[in-house]
Amino acid sequence: MAASESVNPVDLLCEQIAGASPDVLQAMVKTFAQAVMSAEADAICGAGWGQRSDERVNSRNGYRQREWDTRAGTIDLAIPKLRHGSYFPDWLLTHRRRAEQALVSVVATSYLLGVSTRRVEKLVEQLGIRQLSKSQVSEMAAHLDAQVEAFRNRPLDSGHYTFVWMDALTMKVREAGRTVNVHALIAVGVNADGQREVLGLDVASDEDGAGWLAFLRSLTARGLTGVRLVISDAHAGLVAAIGAALPGASWQRCRTHYLRNLLTKVPKSAQPWIATLVRTIFDQPDADAVRAQFQRVVATIEAKFPAAAEHLDAARDDLLAFTGFPREIWRQIWSNNPQERLNKEIRRRTDVVGIFPNRPAIIRLVGAVLAEQTDEWTEGRRYMGLELLAKARMVTINTDQHHTDQTDPTPIAA
Numbered sequence: 028m029a030a031s032e033s034v035n036p037v038d039l040l041c042e043q044i045a046g047a048s049p050d051v052l053q054a055m056v057k058t059f060a061q062a063v064m065s066a067e068a069d070a071i072c073g074a075g076w077g078q079r080s081d082e083r084v085n086s087r088n089g090y091r092q093r094e095w096d097t098r099a100g101t102i103d104l105a106i107p108k109l110r111h112g113s114y115f116p117d118w119l120l121t122h123r124r125r126a127e128q129a130l131v132s133v134v135a136t137s138y139l140l141g142v143s144t145r146r147v148e149k150l151v152e153q154l155g156i157r158q159l160s161k162s163q164v165s166e167m168a169a170h171l172d173a174q175v176e177a178f179r180n181r182p183l184d185s186g187h188y189t190f191v192w193m194d195a196l197t198m199k200v201r202e203a204g205r206t207v208n209v210h211a212l213i214a215v216g217v218n219a220d221g222q223r224e225v226l227g228l229d230v231a232s233d234e235d236g237a238g239w240l241a242f243l244r245s246l247t248a249r250g251l252t253g254v255r256l257v258i259s260d261a262h263a264g265l266v267a268a269i270g271a272a273l274p275g276a277s278w279q280r281c282r283t284h285y286l287r288n289l290l291t292k293v294p295k296s297a298q299p300w301i302a303t304l305v306r307t308i309f310d311q312p313d314a315d316a317v318r319a320q321f322q323r324v325v326a327t328i329e330a331k332f333p334a335a336a337e338h339l340d341a342a343r344d345d346l347l348a349f350t351g352f353p354r355e356i357w358r359q360i361w362s363n364n365p366q367e368r369l370n371k372e373i374r375r376r377t378d379v380v381g382i383f384p385n386r387p388a389i390i391r392l393v394g395a396v397l398a399e400q401t402d403e404w405t406e407g408r409r410y411m412g413l414e415l416l417a418k419a420r421m422v423t424i425n426t427d428q429h430h431t432d433q434t435d436p437t438p439i440a441a
Contacts, residue, residue, distance in 0.1 A: 057102045060095070064116050068107035071114055086110045141376035172387070175394035178401075179228055183246065186219025187253025189419055190359075190411075191226065191276075192366040195234050195262060196373060196393075200383045209386065210234045211373075211393055212242045215366060216251070221409035221416055223365070225397040226251060230386045236264025243272035255420065256348060258363055260284040280345035281363035282309060292335040301328065301335065309361060314350035321347065352419045356411060369400060 065076070068087065074080035076087055090105035107114055195210040210233070214226040227246050231238030239262065257269050258279045266278055286305055290298045304324045311317040321343060329336035349361040359365065376396050383389050404410070 053102060057104070060102070060104060060116075064104075064107060064114075067116065068109070068114055071109065085112065141379050143379040146379075171391055171395050175391055175398065178398040179390070179394055180249070183226060183250035183252075185224065187420070188216035188218055188224075188226065188251055189253060189255045189416055191216040191251075191254050191257050192363055193239075193257060193259040193262075193265065194363060194366045194370060195231075196370055198230075198377065198383060198389050199381065200386055200389060202385075206382055207232075209389070210238065211389060212238065213366070213369075213373075213393075213397070214242070214246060215369065216254075217411050217416070219416070221411045221413055222407075223401075223404045223410045225401045228390065228394050228397055230389055234262055234264075236267050239265045239268035240271055243268050247272055253420075256352065256360060258360055258366075260363060261288075261345075277348045277351070278345060279348040279360060280342060281361075282346060283362045283364060283367075285342060285346060289335060289338060292338050293332050297332065301332075304328065305339070308346075309357075313354065317347060317350050353415055356415055356419065359411065369397075372396065372400065 069075045072083060072085040072087065074083040086109070088108045088110040091108055093104045093106055095102045095104050106116065192215045193213070195212050197208050198211055199206055200209050201207075210231050212227075212229045212231055212234075214228075216224055216226045218224050227242065227249070229238075229242045229245065231242070251273075254273045254276045256277050256279055257273065258281060259265055260281050261284070269276055269278055286302060289305065290301060293301050304327060308317060308321050308324055311320050325336050325340050328339065349357050352360060373393055373396055377383075377389075377392060380388075380392065383392075
């Protein structure tokens with residue numbers, strides 16, 4: 028339906044308010060927009076609608092209908108047409124995208140939630156926007172960059188980060204006309220308040236010592252201090268990087284990842300038996316019992332599979348680093364399982380993308396997911412109690428002194 032030739036916004040708004048219309052906000056926005064467009068059309072024509080004037084240079088020629096997506100909902104606008112030339116309200120709409128800036132957040136959020144650009148395009152079509160391309164969707168998502176960069180570069184000033192989990196996720200990206208694998212390096216820590224917090228994110232070409240060392244040094248430059256234990260899989264170069272960038276920190280090799288590696292050393296028929304034996308090590312009530320059971324398991328396996336027993340014995344110190352901390356938090360620090368749950372959420376968001384167009388796109392999406400997760404952790408309950416954290420720091424100090432006396436330091440040498 029075309030707009031009224033004579034717009035009286037005051038009368039229309041009073042009518043809407045008096046009738047207590049549930050769409051009063053939408054009607055107000057529409058009335059205001061129509062009034063402004065009518066005034067602009069009159070200014071272009073040199074005279075008001077229906078007025079005779081020597082200054083008139085153009086005249087109205089009906090209306091064309093357009094949908095306008097706003098916070099108040101989709102509004103049907105009647106844009107004035109001119110007999111000569113054309114009029115289009117550039118202050119409000121564009122020729123190829125008729126959504127206000129608020130829709131950018133909707134589209135970018137959809138992208139953040141793991142919706143592919145093609146699906147986002149279909150989504151906005153349901154909102155009445157039919158000229159939105161995949162490149163425009165990516166441009167809309169780019170507004171997240173400032174927020175992600177602020178998150179990645181924020182000071183790590185929440186006190187000591189006693190425990191830190193680290194992992195790397197392989198992503199595909201297009202570079203120099205070909206698809207290559209890169210690695211998203213992620214660190215999560217427990218701050219002085221007992222809350223989990225994503226500490227950092229970076230993208231490296233190779234998961235080697237240089238990449239991890241640069242990543243760890245960037246964290247320490249932002250204020251990472253007080254790390255007593257780093258939990259991770261046996262990534263190449265990570266152990267040496269920990270010793271160089273985090274002196275005094277010990278390394279806990281993830282028991283879950285290690286068990287998978289160990290099972291490759293025995294026949295498939297023996298794998299359930301080996302897995303059960305190794306799990307008994309971690310079911311013991313105290314550190315002494317854990318070490319005693321570890322020795323018994325090694326001896327039992329050695330009788331049938333000497334190579335597997337040797338492999339397990341070589342990993343003794345790395346697997347049992349958790350025993351230097353309170354029994355109450357062993358389950359939280361003897362594996363990388365907490366990080367794996369975070370990785371699963373990242374994968375859910377990134378799998379729909381498949382191949383990223385560039386590295387900044389990886390930082391944008393993964394960084395936004397990590398920032399969102401950190402906010403959820405902050406609002407949730409503590410991951411570790413303050414008393415346990417204090418106890419963990421005291422136990423570690425005593426353990427380090429004991430190791431110094433025995434000339435068998437647990438902390439990794441640089």
